[in-house]
Structures are given as C-alpha cells and as structure tokens.
Amino acid sequence: MISIIAQENAKEFLRRARENERVAHAYLFHGPNGSGKEALALLTAQSFFCEARHPKPAPQPATLSLFDEPAPQPAAPQQEGGDLACxxxxxxxxxxxxxxxxxxxxxxxxxSASEDERTEVLRSLAANPYQRSRPWENPNILIDDIRALKRDLSMTSYEGHGIVALILEAERMKAEAANALLKILEEPPPQTLIMLTANSLAGMLPTIVSRCQPVRLLVLTREQIVAALQQKHGVPPEHAQFIAKLANGSFRRALDLLDEDVDTRRQQAVDFLRMAFRFNKPVEQMDFLNALAQDHDRRELRQLLEFCLLLVRDGYVFKSTSASQKQDASIINTDQERMLSDLVNNLPNFDFPAVINELEFAMECLDRYVQPWLVLVVLLHRIYQLSGSRR
Ligand SMILES: [Zn+2]
Incomplete structure (x- = not known):
C-alpha cells in the first residue's frame, strides 16, 4: 500500500479531477525534496488502473435461490487516499x-547503468517511494529512455487499460531528451497518463511545463513528520522530534537520518567547524580535510555540512535571543549549549548569516559534483575569514 503523508490539497485536487472525469493527460508533481511526489504519482497511477474503476465481471453463482440471504462481502481494507485507489x-x-x-x-x-542497478532503483521505489536509491553521480534522464518510452506508448497496453509513464526528477533532462519528451506531450497517444516529478520548475523547459497540469506539493511540517515517524515507523516520540527538526521538512531526509549515526555525524560537524580556526596549523588542517574527503562519499559529506549548518543556525538563534527566551527558542542542538555559547562568546564578530550562505553554497557545489576536497578547503577558509578572528 502507498502511504502518503499530508498533502491534502493535492489529493483533493486529484480526487475532484477523477470525480469529474477531468483527469489530465499529463501531470507535473512539483515540490521540495522529500515532500512525497513519487508517492503521489504512484497513487495516481493506481487510481488509473484500480479495479474499482475497471471492475472485473462478477462470477455468477452456480445456483440461484430466492430464499438464501446473499453472503455478506468482507470489507476490503483501504489504504490512505482510498477514495483515489483501493x-x-x-x-x-x-x-x-x-x-x-x-x-x-x-x-x-x-x-553505463547496469540492469541490476536499474532494478535496484525500482525495488527501492516499491519498498518506499520516499526513499528511492540513487546509485549514480550526476545522472540524467537519457534520450534513449525517452525514445523507448515513445515506442512503448505507440503500442497497445498489455491489459487493455492504457499505459502510465512516470518520469522522475524531470528537471534532470538535457535539451535533446526534453525535446523528445515535448513531442510526446504535444500529441499524447490515447489512453495514456504521463506524470513528471520535479523539485523545482526552474530548470525545466517552459513548453514542457505548460503542457502538464501542475500539482504542487508543500513542504512537510515538523508535526507531520513527527506523526509519520511515530505511526509508520514506530519511532519513540523524543527521537521523532529530534529527527523531524533535523529533517527540515523532508521525509526522505528523516528516513535517511533514522539509518544514520546522528551523534557521530554531528561530532564530525563540530570538529570541522573547530578546524576552521587552526590556520596556524596548516599541516594538521590539510590532513584533516584529506581524510574527510577520502573516507566519505558525497552524500555523507553533504550530511556533514547539513549538521554544520544546523549548528551555525543554532549559534545565530542563541546569539539573537536573551537568556530568558533561550528556553523557547527554536534551537535544535539543545544538548550542545556549551559549544554554542563558546562560539558566540569567543567570536563576537562571527558573521552568522554569511557563514550560513557559504554552507548552503558548498552543499550546492557538492550537489553539482564539484570536487569534494576543493569544496571543503574553500569552505573552511571562508568560515575562518567570516569568523572575525585575527590571524
Ligand atoms: Zn485498486
């Protein structure tokens, strides 16, 4: 069963389209990372094929009796969003x-993706659409795959109810593939439903966007993530609260964090920030950065920087709130108060907003496949420059 967290508006929109028989040929589900785009697209695919919509002929009882009570039908359990698909x-x-x-x-x-790798992506999507595996660096939607889709859509469906195509992360498409997809969208074959997902519309061909019915998903609230972690994954309330704070609106991130050693990663983030102030020990600093870049993949380094970002944000909140307000302030790393107060008291000129920008920029560089070692060296140097400390 597909379990969708929140997104009531999007579900209601799809429900109404179905009730009024105004289902579009193409949908574009867009919204932030971890908001549930894949899950919602899969629910819509179910809705397209659900046997409640294409009922099989009921088998005729062998003998009919005027006097027998009809046997009660057991009520089938329904999934959330059961009015879209059973x-x-x-x-x-x-x-x-x-x-x-x-x-x-x-x-x-x-x-160069192998068959096994591709199967693994589908397997992970089936296991949990919020946590699809991504085995490749800087992957793209390939023109070959769009061409194969075009061929498939021109054939009749196996089961006679049409064909559904899901194109995930449609913003990762170069011009050639995008133009081929545009041709399909311009003349969609009958009985097809094409669904695209995208984190943002910015990188997409406007002509593709305009040919799809957009469905916007919202960033999940902390409460929604806490509830989902507790109800669907049995996470104890306090840990669910902590994970939800770190997940920053992404359920995918929350699930990743469940699998991670959060304490170790956070300690690494503290060490990284401390290392920024060791410019008088360049050898030690370079050894530290070399080891970091060698022993961790891009995803792990990104997580490390996310923890740095949270610590710096906390420092900023810590600095901007008075002692009486600190209890209510939205500090995430509440157990790191000593480190935060050290940071604020020892570096009165630390430029928190600028360091936050630098960290965000470094994460974007990692996402864009800039060499990790280079990203870390530049970042460390920038943090030092913005710390207001004197060499
Ligand atoms: Zn069904």
Missing part, C-alpha cells in the same frame, strides 16, 4: 510493487 486490488498492488506491465518508470541514471 490499494489492495491486483492492479493497485502491482503498481506499488513495480510489477505492473503497463507502468513505465524513467529516472535519471548513468549511461
């Missing part, structure tokens, strides 16, 4: 398990 019929199940023959899923990948 979630339990064979079609719904095969959609969520990624085994439906009339569902095509296209996602960014490396041109």
């Amino acid at each position: 979630g339990v019929c064979s079609a719904c199940r095969r959609v969520s398990e990624m085994t439906h023959p009339d569902v095509r899923v296209i996602f960014p990948r490396a041109a």
